[in-house]
Amino acid sequence: MRKELTKVVHHEQIADKIYELTFEGEMVAEMVDPGQFLHIRIGDQYMPLLRRPISICDVDLERKQCTILYRAEGEGTHLLSQKRKGDRLDVLGPLGKGFPLDTIDEGETALLIGGGIGVPPLYYLSKKLVERNVRVIHVLGFGSKKDAFYVDAFEQLGTTAVTTIDGTLGYQGFVTDYIKQKGPAYDVLYSCGPTPMLKAIEEQLNPDRAYFSLEERMGCGIGACFACVCSVKDDPSGHEYRKICSDGPVFPQGVIQL
Ligand SMILES: Cc1cc2nc3c(=O)[nH]c(=O)nc-3n(C[C@H](O)[C@H](O)[C@H](O)COP(=O)(O)OP(=O)(O)OC[C@H]3O[C@@H](n4cnc5c(N)ncnc54)[C@H](O)[C@@H]3O)c2cc1C
Numbered sequence: 001m002r003k004e005l006t007k008v009v010h011h012e013q014i015a016d017k018i019y020e021l022t023f024e025g026e027m028v029a030e031m032v033d034p035g036q037f038l039h040i041r042i043g044d045q046y047m048p049l050l051r052r053p054i055s056i057c058d059v060d061l062e063r064k065q066c067t068i069l070y071r072a073e074g075e076g077t078h079l080l081s082q083k084r085k086g087d088r089l090d091v092l093g094p095l096g097k098g099f100p101l102d103t104i105d106e107g108e109t110a111l112l113i114g115g116g117i118g119v120p121p122l123y124y125l126s127k128k129l130v131e132r133n134v135r136v137i138h139v140l141g142f143g144s145k146k147d148a149f150y151v152d153a154f155e156q157l158g159t160t161a162v163t164t165i166d167g168t169l170g171y172q173g174f175v176t177d178y179i180k181q182k183g184p185a186y187d188v189l190y191s192c193g194p195t196p197m198l199k200a201i202e203e204q205l206n207p208d209r210a211y212f213s214l215e216e217r218m219g220c221g222i223g224a225c226f227a228c229v230c231s232v233k234d235d236p237s238g239h240e241y242r243k244i245c246s247d248g249p250v251f252p253q254g255v256i257q258l
């Protein structure tokens with residue numbers, strides 16, 4: 001982990017409110033684990049005070065470039081969308097524990113399920129799995145066609161299905177509806193998206209082997225402030241917790257109370 005003033009080398013809008021930003025820096029050499037995140041200081045002044053957590057979406061180790069995708073939603077991400085090519089970007093990372101790659105063997109099948117802005121970290125994960133000769137199936141859920149992104153990129157790596165709630169692209173419904181209906185066979189499930197989606201996957205699909213990447217509001221991003229704690233599942237004491245930023249954001253199924 002390091003803090004660095006990186007350089008923006010590419011920045012464009014790729015869907016409704018969704019931006020793709022690539023920066024260059026020495027820290028990229030450390031980004032070898034998919035599912036880790038970066039803590040980005042947006043403003044040059046005091047506000048916004050807190051860094052914003054954004055997942056690593058893709059890494060080019062040779063060029064020392066990292067790509068992130070984000071949705072311009074609140075104050076911080078709107079300010080981020082104003083960065084131009086050549087601007088400096090203050091990045092802390094890579095942070096957290098990502099998706100374990102050694103839990104799936106060569107020749108096995110991985111089912112990757114992404115929801116909305118939870119889709120980005122699955123792209124780097126999928127690339128890493130394909131490198132290990134794992135077969136990948138992607139199911140990507142969006143609200144509507146205008147919100148969808150990176151569908152072609154995922155198709156280059158493996159079988160890809162898209163679901164939208166309004167039916168404007170792909171299958172109409174939730175990712176869980178699609179999987180229950182089509183029933184793709186898989187060995188390990190990996191998912192990132194809104195907590196209700198992860199909860200539905202856990203309850204409705206009941207996978208044997210699964211890893212979930214969780215989102216929580218963050219302060220420090222490095223395990224020091226307790227802003228991101230979550231309750232542990234089936235904890236009789238009610239006092240056990242995990243920090244999403246440093247124990248996660250990726251956890252095996254059944255560890256965190258969704
Ligand atoms: C591990 C992790 C990875 C993430 N990866 C991505 C990604 O790749 N792309 C993307 O668009 N978004 C991602 N998010 C969510 C993103 O961090 C928030 O949407 C963003 O912080 C909102 O900032 P804002 O200033 O635009 O919104 P505001 O609502 O103005 O933010 C106010 C405060 O709330 C915090 N906050 C708000 N929503 C969240 C949230 N969901 N999670 C954590 N903190 C939040 C902000 O950090 C800030 O401190 C990720 C979150 C986590 C925890």
Ligand code: FES
Nearest residue numbers: 219221225226245
């Ligand atoms: S954000 Fe500070 S402990 Fe997790």
